Amino acid sequence: MIDIARRQATPWHLWVVGVVAVLWNAFGCWDYTMTHLKGEAHLRAFGMTDAQIASFDAMPAWTHATWAIGVWGGLLGALLLLARRRWATPVFILSFLGFVGGQIYSHVLSDASAVAGPNAWAMNVVIGAACVFFIWYAWTMAKKGVLR
Numbered sequence: 001m002i003d004i005a006r007r008q009a010t011p012w013h014l015w016v017v018g019v020v021a022v023l024w025n026a027f028g029c030w031d032y033t034m035t036h037l038k039g040e041a042h043l044r045a046f047g048m049t050d051a052q053i054a055s056f057d058a059m060p061a062w063t064h065a066t067w068a069i070g071v072w073g074g075l076l077g078a079l080l081l082l083a084r085r086r087w088a089t090p091v092f093i094l095s096f097l098g099f100v101g102g103q104i105y106s107h108v109l110s111d112a113s114a115v116a117g118p119n120a121w122a123m124n125v126v127i128g129a130a131c132v133f134f135i136w137y138a139w140t141m142a143k144k145g146v147l148r
Contacts, residue, residue: 010084010146011141011146014081014082014084014141014146015082017081017134017137018078018081018082019082021074021077021078021081021134022075022078022079022082024074024078024130025071025074025075025077025078025095026075028070028071028074028075029071029072029075031071032067032068032071032072036064040053043056051115052115055110055115058110059105059110060105062101062105063101063102063105066097066098066099066100066101066102066105067098067102068098069094069095069097069098069101070095070096070098070099070101070102070131071095071098073091073092073094073095073098074092074095074131074134076091076095077089077091077092077094077095077134077138078134080138081134081137081138081141081147084141084146084147084148085147085148086142086147086148088138088141088142088147089135089138089139089142089147092131092134092135092138093135095131095134096128096131096132096135099127099128099131103124103128106124
């Protein structure tokens with residue numbers, strides 16, 4: 001049972017973080033969707049080379065599943081955060097695990113990270129940091145009684 005006296009008013013920063021999380025993750029969902037609907041045309045629009053597209057096309061189905069879990073889980077976590085639901089934390093964790101699954105494929109099980117180019121690691125660091133931040137923030141808000 002939730003202690004009503006412990007529940008806190010929604011702090012202004014929850015709305016800021018929540019909206020940023022929705023926008024951030026919505027872009028990932030858009031990219032995922034467009035990649036699967038428009039394929040090579042979408043990838044070329046982002047400046048991918050023939051070798052990068054070939055590497056992407058060679059990815060096994062499970063990596064597409066981890067990508068879907070990452071982006072759609074992130075969007076769901078952001079919406080749960082805005083709805084002040086405790087489920088935001090485990091959903092953000094699941095999203096992060098989806099991201100980690102893709103990284104394992106790229107850096108351990110294939111040469112996808114080498115094909116991606118020397119600067120791709122920076123975007124992966126930013127994505128991973130965003131995932132960790134959203135987990136930490138949701139966990140902190142739950143611990144303070146803001147999420148129910």
